[in-house]
Each structure stands twice: as structure tokens, then as C-alpha cells.
Amino acid sequence: MDAFDVAQLVPGFRPPLQAKDAGDKEALAVADKATRRWRSALPGRLDPGSERHRIETCRMFRDTFNPYRPAVLDWPVLAPDALARIVSLPIWDIAVQTEGKARLRMAAYAATVLDPDMRDALALNAWEEHRHKQVLSRMVAAYGIALAPEPPQALPRDPEWAYLVTGYSECIDSFFAFGLFELARRSGLFPQALVDTFEPVMQEECRHILLFANWAGWHRARLSLWRRLRFECKVAAAWAFLAWERIGMARGIDAAPARDNNFTLNGAQAVSSDDVKLSALLALCLEENARRFAGYDERLLRPTTVPRLVRLAIRVTRLFRTNISNKAV
Numbered sequence: 001m002d003a004f005d006v007a008q009l010v011p012g013f014r015p016p017l018q019a020k021d022a023g024d025k026e027a028l029a030v031a032d033k034a035t036r037r038w039r040s041a042l043p044g045r046l047d048p049g050s051e052r053h054r055i056e057t058c059r060m061f062r063d064t065f066n067p068y069r070p071a072v073l074d075w076p077v078l079a080p081d082a083l084a085r086i087v088s089l090p091i092w093d094i095a096v097q098t099e100g101k102a103r104l105r106m107a108a109y110a111a112t113v114l115d116p117d118m119r120d121a122l123a124l125n126a127w128e129e130h131r132h133k134q135v136l137s138r139m140v141a142a143y144g145i146a147l148a149p150e151p152p153q154a155l156p157r158d159p160e161w162a163y164l165v166t167g168y169s170e171c172i173d174s175f176f177a178f179g180l181f182e183l184a185r186r187s188g189l190f191p192q193a194l195v196d197t198f199e200p201v202m203q204e205e206c207r208h209i210l211l212f213a214n215w216a217g218w219h220r221a222r223l224s225l226w227r228r229l230r231f232e233c234k235v236a237a238a239w240a241f242l243a244w245e246r247i248g249m250a251r252g253i254d255a256a257p258a259r260d261n262n263f264t265l266n267g268a269q270a271v272s273s274d275d276v277k278l279s280a281l282l283a284l285c286l287e288e289n290a291r292r293f294a295g296y297d298e299r300l301l302r303p304t305t306v307p308r309l310v311r312l313a314i315r316v317t318r319l320f321r322t323n324i325s326n327k328a329v
């Protein structure tokens with residue numbers, strides 16, 4: 001395992017306690033439930049930017065922490081065809097590298113946050129990305145998946161920009177990953193035990209983008225007009241960068257192996273069969289996104305851009321199809 005340590009980048013960060021061993025199963029089951037549902041005990045509104053909003057956002061992130069330990073996760077013995085399917089998925093290099101990049105960028109930005117509560121929440125997020133990397137590293141080792149050497153990663157020069165790109169990238173990729181994960185589960189192409197092992201990681205990504213959406217709402221509400229304008233320009237540039245990156249990947253012109261997270265695009269080809277229509281896959285992503293967020297206090301902000309765009313895409317496609325069939329009649 002590599003020696004990444006959030007506390008080296010975020011002084012004062014103390015790693016959370018993890019389950020001791022596989023015998024902690026009962027405690028883990030309780031924690032798994034707690035990770036999916038959370039409601040603030042405070043009555044009334046949680047206005048973005050307010051103290052209450054910040055305190056409750058950070059409390060949500062702490063309370064929903066799942067103490068699973070990668071070292072004791074089960075890696076089921078796979079039948080030869082399932083093993084071959086998993087080994088051949090073209091996502092492992094990028095998935096491991098993406099987690100490595102996310103942990104570094106999140107820790108780098110957390111170190112710049114003055115509010116101790118929010119700094120700690122973002123540092124814990126970085127720590128959880130490190131844990132995702134450990135989960136993936138153990139999985140590739142268990143199944144004999146060869147990884148390309150990881151390029152060295154430097155600290156970002158602009159930690160806020162790097163955090164925005166990582167956060168919005170997670171908002172895009174998690175949305176599609178939720179649907180793909182459910183599609184994979186339903187398809188039966190992947191053993192149930194393996195799906196169960198990855199389930200906490202999937203829900204953890206939901207918590208991450210919930211934290212990110214609330215950090216963004218809290219942060220922007222506290223900026224002066226000029227700093228707010230500058231921030232919104234950065235946000236727009238981050239979206240443009242991610243759109244450009246994904247269009248590049250979709251066209252297959254981006255040959256670089258270690259761009260930001262292209263897990264979803266590659267994963268889509270791997271778990272969809274020919275008879276899965278894009279519109280059905282998008283509807284499933286929307287459904288799963290809503291299901292995973294349903295357990296969290298509705299007064300907290302949610303990532304909304306990707307679900308809105310996908311709803312719009314579904315509506316436009318339907319309209320287009322109706323027009324075509326009307327013309328055909």
C-alpha cells in the first residue's frame with residue numbers, strides 16, 4: 001500500500017476509527033444503515049452560507065461515516081467467465097489513478113479552508129478517497145489484474161480549481177455510476193458478493209457529492225460580490241473543461257490514459273448489452289440517483305445540474321421521436 005497520509009497535508013487531521021476485523025459484521029451493518037439515512041435534529045431552515053447550514057453539513061458527513069476496513073473486505077472466488085469479464089474491464093488503471101488524484105486534490109484544498117469543521121469534513125473526504133484506492137488496489141491484487149505504472153501526481157497549483165474540477169467530475173461520474181452499478185447488479189454478469197463489496201463505496205460517492213454540493217452552496221453564499229463573480233467564472237470554466245474532456249473521450253480522440261475520471265464512459269460500454277437503450281439507462285440513472293439521495297435531509301443541497309441535463313435530454317429525445325413518428329404517419 002502507498003504511504004499517502006491526509007494529516008501530512010492537513011495538519012491536525014485525525015483519521016477516523018475503522019472496524020477492527022470481519023467479526024465486526026454486526027457493527028458494520030448498523031453503520032451501513034446509518035450511512036444511508038441522516039436527518040438534522042435542528043428544526044427550521046438550513047440556509048446555504050449560514051452557520052447552521054455549515055454545522056449540519058459537517059455533522060451529516062461525520063455521522064454517516066462508514067467504518068469498513070478495506071483489508072477485511074471479502075473478495076469472492078470467481079467463476080472463470082466472471083473473472084475474465086472483470087479482468088478485461090478497461091477501467092482499473094483509470095479508476096485507481098482517479099482515486100489517487102481525488103485524495104490529493106481534496107486534501108490540498110482542505111488545507112486551505114479556514115473553518116475547522118469544514119476543513120475536517122473535506123479532509124475526511126480525502127481520506128475516504130484514499131480508502132477507495134485501497135479497496136481497488138486490493139481488488140486488482142486479489143484477481144490478478146495488471147495495472148499500468150501510476151504517473152507521479154503533484155500538488156495542484158490552484159487547490160480551489162482542482163477541488164472544483166474533482167467535485168464536479170464526481171457529480172457527473174457518480175450519477176452515471178449509480179445507474180451502471182444497478183444495471184450490472186440486475187444483469188447478473190457480476191457475482192452478488194462482489195456487488196455487495198462495492199455497494200458501500202457507491203453510497204460513499206453519494207455522500208461525497210452531497211458534501212460537495214453543500215460546500216459549494218456554503219462557500220459561494222459567503223463571498224463578496226467580486227469574489228463571487230470570480231468563483232462563478234471558475235465554476236463555469238470547470239464545467240467547460242469537464243464537458244470538453246468528456247466529448248473528447250466520447251469521440252475517442254483523447255488517447256491519454258490518465259485524464260480525470262472516465263470510469264463511467266468506459267464502464268458504460270462494459271456493462272451495457274446491445275439491448276439496453278440509452279433512454280432506459282438514463283432513466284435508471286435518474287431513479288438510482290433519487291434513491292441514493294432519498295435518505296438524506298431534504299434541507300441539504302443536492303447536485304442538480306447533471307440530473308436536470310439528463311431529464312432535458314430524455315424530453316428532447318422523446319419530442320424528436322414523436323415528431324419523426326408523426327411525419328411517418
Ligand SMILES: [Fe+2]
Binds near residue numbers: 099132
Ligand atoms: Fe472515490
Ligand SMILES: [Fe+2]
Binds near residue numbers: 204205
Ligand atoms: Fe468521492
